[in-house]
Amino acid sequence: MARAEKRGLFEWVRDVRRELHSHPELSFKEVRTTKRIREILTGLGWEARPVPGATGVVGLLRGRGPGPVVALRADIDALPIAELSEAPYRSRVKGVMHACGHDAHTAIMLGVAKKIVDTGLMSRAAGAVKLIFQPAEERLGGAKALIAKGVLEDPPVDVIMAGHMAPDLAVGRAGVFRRLGNASADRFVLDLQGRGGHGARPEECIDPIVAGAHFVTQVQSIVSRSIKPADAAVVTVGRFAAGLAANVIPETASLEGSVRALSEEVRSTLIRRLEELAAALQPAFGVVSRLAVHPGVPMLWNDPAVAARLLSAAQAVLGRKNAGYLPPVMGSEDFAFFTEQRPGAIMRLGCSNPQKGITHQLHSPHFDIDEEVLLIGANIFYEAVARRLDAKAKPARRSRPPRRPALSPARRKDGLG
Ligand code: NI
Numbered sequence: 001m002a003r004a005e006k007r008g009l010f011e012w013v014r015d016v017r018r019e020l021h022s023h024p025e026l027s028f029k030e031v032r033t034t035k036r037i038r039e040i041l042t043g044l045g046w047e048a049r050p051v052p053g054a055t056g057v058v059g060l061l062r063g064r065g066p067g068p069v070v071a072l073r074a075d076i077d078a079l080p081i082a083e084l085s086e087a088p089y090r091s092r093v094k095g096v097m098h099a100c101g102h103d104a105h106t107a108i109m110l111g112v113a114k115k116i117v118d119t120g121l122m123s124r125a126a127g128a129v130k131l132i133f134q135p136a137e138e139r140l141g142g143a144k145a146l147i148a149k150g151v152l153e154d155p156p157v158d159v160i161m162a163g164h165m166a167p168d169l170a171v172g173r174a175g176v177f178r179r180l181g182n183a184s185a186d187r188f189v190l191d192l193q194g195r196g197g198h199g200a201r202p203e204e205c206i207d208p209i210v211a212g213a214h215f216v217t218q219v220q221s222i223v224s225r226s227i228k229p230a231d232a233a234v235v236t237v238g239r240f241a242a243g244l245a246a247n248v249i250p251e252t253a254s255l256e257g258s259v260r261a262l263s264e265e266v267r268s269t270l271i272r273r274l275e276e277l278a279a280a281l282q283p284a285f286g287v288v289s290r291l292a293v294h295p296g297v298p299m300l301w302n303d304p305a306v307a308a309r310l311l312s313a314a315q316a317v318l319g320r321k322n323a324g325y326l327p328p329v330m331g332s333e334d335f336a337f338f339t340e341q342r343p344g345a346i347m348r349l350g351c352s353n354p355q356k357g358i359t360h361q362l363h364s365p366h367f368d369i370d371e372e373v374l375l376i377g378a379n380i381f382y383e384a385v386a387r388r389l390d391a392k393a394k395p396a397r398r399s400r401p402p403r404r405p406a407l408s409p410a411r412r413k414d415g416l417g
Contacts, residue, residue: 024078067127075137101165111378169350185332
């Protein structure tokens with residue numbers, strides 16, 4: 001493709017991203033975003049299917065005849081964060097921001113949609129491409145909801161791929177998990193019922209703050225004392241609500257936290273120890289404790305064959321040295337629900353650029369991307385789709401297995417690599 005055309009696609013994807021960035025919407029409220037995606041897909045000649053009873057869109061483009069159905073997934077929701085940016089495309093919605101790059105994910109997959117049309121890929125290839133624009137990744141409910149509504153059927157998806165912004169990688173680099181990618185994430189809520197009263201008469205009260213504070217301290221021992229040092233785990237208490245005045249012992253306290261693990265064994269140990277420590281508050285402090293654990297997302301497993309092909313596509317776009325396998329991360333990703341259902345893989349796309357001052361992490365009010373990642377992402381996923389469709393159409397041509405690259409070798413914490 002000529003250079004001018006390449007810049008043309010870059011500018012198109014950048015403009016889509018900027019528009020989405022200015023109009024962020026929270027999970028399951030992505031009404032405007034859904035409408036825009038549908039308009040863009042339809043304008044490109046794609047079928048754009050609404051998701052019954054939910055936000056989100058499924059784009060479909062069929063090829064010459066029956067063949068593999070390759071799906072790409074983009075999440076479309078934003079976060080309740082007030083953006084602190086002077087960029088002309090900054091959020092116009094108070095207290096809502098695309099701080100996790102889902103605007104970029106959406107723009108990239110729309111860029112793939114455009115490139116597929118511009119190159120006439122589907123007139124040469126058999127099969128179909130499905131673009132799943134998924135709501136509510138941040139609340140970790142969107143993927144499950146869409147799967148329940150049948151987005152992986154009609155036509156049935158054979159393979160699914162996705163990408164995520166990675167500010168810990170510089171723009172121009174990308175990484176794939178060989179197998180295990182993201183940690184499981186479960187939420188817990190601890191409610192403590194004490195006996196409130198005068199702050200000067202503690203002997204007549206049962207203080208839920210003191211009990212809760214002990215709990216916060218004790219849970220720190222779970223990772224250090226109950227989990228094998230070579231295993232990874234996180235227990236974070238992110239909310240502790242109790243009391244209203246300096247001289248009053250409150251009646252109740254409420255704590256909320258998150259547990260993350262890279263194996264089912266660790267996951268169940270974390271939950272069992274939380275339950276034991278919560279139950280021990282009753283004999284120790286007299287409070288009535290109730291612990292509720294809300295299962296969130298499972299661990300995300302990439303299919304090794306799909307991951308290898310996606311990596312190979314990234315290396316074709318970026319050069320072999322600039323894309324490699326990555327060790328798992330403790331963040332969670334509800335794409336895990338898709339890879340439970342179908343062979344799939346997620347890729348992390350480098351988006352930071354210290355020279356341009358673009359260094360902030362995901363979920364920061366200063367988060368931004370080097371927009372060069374948009375064209376890179378569109379080209380990688382286009383390449384991955386084109387190879388997958390061509391591979392089945394012409395079985396003689398196989399893509400070479402990728403070499404093990406030098407980038408961040410996996411530490412094999414989980415024993416699987
Ligand atoms: Ni995200």
